[in-house]
Structure formats: structure tokens, C-alpha cells
Amino acid sequence: MIAVYLRQLADALAFDPALAERVLPEIRDHLEEALAAEPTEDRDEAERRIIAKFGDPRELAAQFAPISLMRHTRRAGVAVVLTIVIVMALMKARMLWYAFVQWTLNEEARPIAQLFVTIDRYAFWLAAAIGTASLLYIAWYPTPVRAHAHYQKHLRRAAMLFVFTTVLLGVSVASDLILTALQFRSEFGALVPAASMAIEIGCIVAIVFLVANAARRLARSGIALLQL
């Protein structure tokens, strides 16, 4: 009977398999300890009583939903802010490298480079401001007992801000890529800007995945909660 209950709980927690993996051993331990403390020798009756006292698995899963949603949304936010820091450090490192190897732009490439420098600067600083503010916004919001409509709206707003920040960072990194291509020379020193660009692009791909995952979970849990 306990095994059936744990299977039902695992099904109800299907919206977050990692959470289910953490919660189920803890609950199994609880139920087994409660069973060992039961005075009756009728195991079936004892299991029935313990499960009744423990509560409905769907109700329990509904109480875990806001915790799961907050964790994934915060994780996406932390990844976005970390990416902002990494992109800025790499941009500064590339500037220093260009000065060190004395790479300069051709005269005819200067106007187009100026345009992309402006796009890059505005997109990056806007992303930094929105991303940091969004993370602070979500960090101060307490996780409620139930995922009520206001809470879901709050998380959706934060996720939208992270999506917007990711788009701006994408624009900034694309501008970086164009600026790097304009200055690129086929020589050994080119490894530094090429590697730094590869890291920037890798970071963007990672946050696209994390932010999309958080947004998808929000949508999926919203539907699941309506069914609970």
C-alpha cells in the first residue's frame, strides 16, 4: 500500500522529476518509521491508517509546486546575471587583447563598427539593468503555501523579464561577433577573440535553454495546478 502511495505521489510530482527524486526517499523514510511505530500487528490496517494521516498525494504535490516553480525561475535568473558578468569580463578582456596585439580597424570598417558598438553598448547595459532588477524582484518574493494566481502571475512576469534580458544579451553578443569579425586576422593571436566569442555564444545558448525551461515549467505547472 505504501508503494502504491509513493507511486501516486511520484505521478503527481511528474512536473519536476528532480524534486520527486529528492522528496520520495524522505517520505518513504517517514512512512516506514510511522509503520514501525504502529502498535497494531495488522500491517494492512496500519498502512491504511498511516497513509490516511499523511494526506492526499495530489494535495501534497500541489504544495510542492510553488517551491519547484520558484527554484527553476530563480535558477534561470541567476544564470542570466552570471552570463551578464561573464560577457562583460570577456568583452573587457578582448579590448585589452586588441590593445596588446595592436589590432585596429580599417578606415572603411569604422562607420559600421561604430554602429555595432552603439547597439552592443545599449543592449548590454539594458540587459544588465533589467536582469539584475528581475533577479532582485524574484529573490525578495516569499514562496507561498499554495501556487495562487497572484504568485503565478508574479513568476510569469519575472520569466518574461528574463526572456527579454536574454534577447538583449543575444543582440549584444551578436554585435560582439560582428565587431570581432571586422577586426579578425588569420594569425595565432586570433585564438583569444575566437575562444572568448565561443564562450559568450555558449553562455547564451545555456541561458536560452534555462530560461525556456523555466517558462515551460511555469506553463506546464499552471495547467497541472488547474487539474489538481
Next chain:
Amino acid sequence: MEGEMLKGHLDMIVLAALAAGPAHGYAVIEEIRRRSDHAFNLPEGTIYPALHRLQQAGLLSSRWVTAESGRRRRIYALTTNGARALAKRRAVWRQFSSAIAGLLGGKRSRKPA
């Protein structure tokens, strides 16, 4: 005691139960029952989302240990922030309960002369 009334104070109840020392979920429930003289009778499962939520808020920490029975067990403990939050909630609760007691007891505050 009313379930909904209890749920509203569940975080404070769990923090207070863990003030006695680190414990696993089952022991937290036993501690709540013992200290409330069996007045609090929530579905036992409710305690786990509360423990996870308090940990997410940084008010609890947890670690896995192996019990004598050989089962893996998660032990929760109050963090410094948790102890601080409990002290704050205790003070608010005392103020609130004293105000309600005064109200329900029908006492009227004296008007200034």
C-alpha cells in the same frame, strides 16, 4: 484545531519545533504533537513542503544521514536566519495574541484623562 488556521502558522510552528535541535520530518511532527499536547493534527505530509519552503528561504539547512535502520534520512536544522525569523515571529505572535485576548476578553482600554 482548525486546519486552515494551522496552515497559516505552519512555518512558525515548524521553526519552533526545530528550535529544540536538528530533526528529520517524522521527528518534527512528533515534536509538534508533543509540545501542542496533540492539539495540532494536520495531515502529516503537509510538513514536507513547509520544510522545503523554509529551506529555500534560507531559514533551514539540511543534510542526509544514514539512520540506525539503514535508511537514508534528511535532517533539518535552523540556520542563523531561521533563528532570527523565529524570534521575530514569536514577538509578533505574542503581541497579536495579547491583543486578541484583550479583545475577546471584553477588556476596554482606558481613555486618556
